[in-house]
Amino acid sequence: MGREMMDCFQWQSHASEFIDGSLGEPLGRLAEAHLDGCKECKEHHQHYRLILTSIAGQARKPLPAPLRAAPLSAILPRPELARSRWERIPWYLRTTLEGMSIVLVILIGISAGPRVRRLYERSIEKSLSEFSETFSVSDSSKTDASLPLVPVGATAGAAGDEFSGESEEDVSAEEDDSVETDGDIRVGSSEIWRFNLRTDSPDELIADVSQVFKDLHVAADAGALGGLKIPGGIQFDLLVNKNIVPGLKRSLQKIAPKSSEISAMSPTGETFTWYRIKSRRKIPPGKTRVVIWLSQI
């Protein structure tokens, strides 16, 4: 008895053949019976019939007479809808232009490569110099840190030899050169000596540095003799006579921690470095600015 009934799903499955009238006799009769009882499927059936009538009723376009007469030689109007302006250019011109463009791009790439690299290297150098200025001149507002560093020594060993080889007469001669004669502030007319001591405990070195100042008879009004604690270490910013700089350098080198002690902690392995930088800042004649930086590793 179950076979005598057709449900909506079965009717949908056979709808295409049912509409064509090609459904076999038992199935066709069951589909008819289902349509009589199912309003929804009857509606679908009517819709399908309407759609198929619309498709069958579409106007048939006959083959145009010129095309029928000469199917392969008749001149056809080119459909411009789907073709861009670029595609309408003859292929030989198009491919030539494309090839030349590719070659041009490659040549530009080749010629621009070194320039880009140079620019990149320049920017790296600039950022490096900014970095070193930031760390070497903590009080940049006072010293015009934009000026280039003029290192006269770099490490405790090599630079120390160079420095120690320099007699005090040389220093005084240099002192004479750097004295402003016409009162004009020029690049290099003033100088700042910077001594950097790397240590794992800057506080412990304060007493040693103070002792050095005492030994060298640094005037009490030379600056902050007790040091100034700032993030990353302790800084002494002093205005001293130029002739004590060599002695100060030697004394600081003595109190600097040994490289072997903290080389594992320091990325460069150096514990004592020094520089002399030029400054536009006006410094009284015979004086020089000394910045001692006890940096925390």
Next chain:
Amino acid sequence: MKEAEAEVTPPVRPPAAPLDHFVQTYGDLLFDLSEAVLWNPLSAQLAFRSILKSIRSGRKRNAFETHERAWVLQIACERILGMVSRHARRVTIEELIELDAHGTVPARMKKFDAYFHRLPAQDQLLLLLKDKHGLPWSEIASALRSPEGSLKVRRQQALRTLEEWLWDAK
């Protein structure tokens, strides 16, 4: 012995039908199919010419083919489907918005052509071949290179899709 020799003799190939024969016999059908799917008379002319060229190059190979119309339709369907992506007129965004907008069924039926062209090109070809030109399933299956059963299911699905667009659109 003579009988044996006669059996071995290869059959004589009949001369290939002239191109004009195809134009006169199937010209209207092919052009109508092209025009109906590509929805653009100029593209339909290009498609027709392309079909004829394919027939010309392949007719010698098909000299013994008995189902000539199925063979022609197979070529035609291939060429038309190949040209759809570049040359068919598509329903524009504005038209799509209009089609999806609320409207009465009679108003939608007036735009039946646009709804029909929203169907995939293969479904359009299937409905045209079956319901506009009344071709048998066997020829349609050969033309579209699909089994008859699959084509019947696809036809049913296409009808259901059109019904949804025309009657159930919300």
